[in-house]
Amino acid sequence: MFPKRKRHVPQRSCIICNKKAPKQQLLRLVLDEKGRVLFDERQRILGRGAYVCPAHACVAKLFTKHGDKRLRWAFKGRVRELPQKTIDRILATIESREGGNATDE
């Protein structure tokens, strides 16, 4: 398959380190209706998203004061909770990407 020639690849910045990368390479976070941060693995959930590098360093920082501040900023203060489950899923995704032979059902 030949990739289409694109002039513009959508870029997003990691909310933790501000590094820019193509959207698809970053991990997307969204809020559910209760203000919980969810991991939008396939980047298909509608609504405002926040992006984070697929790197342990950045994901770990989501739980720091800095991360908390950045999440509140990205979601305009509507964040109520960052569930451990969300982080676990993100870390599992990073690990499967790093492994390089992830099975995608």
Ligand SMILES: [Zn+2]
């Ligand atoms: Zn980052």
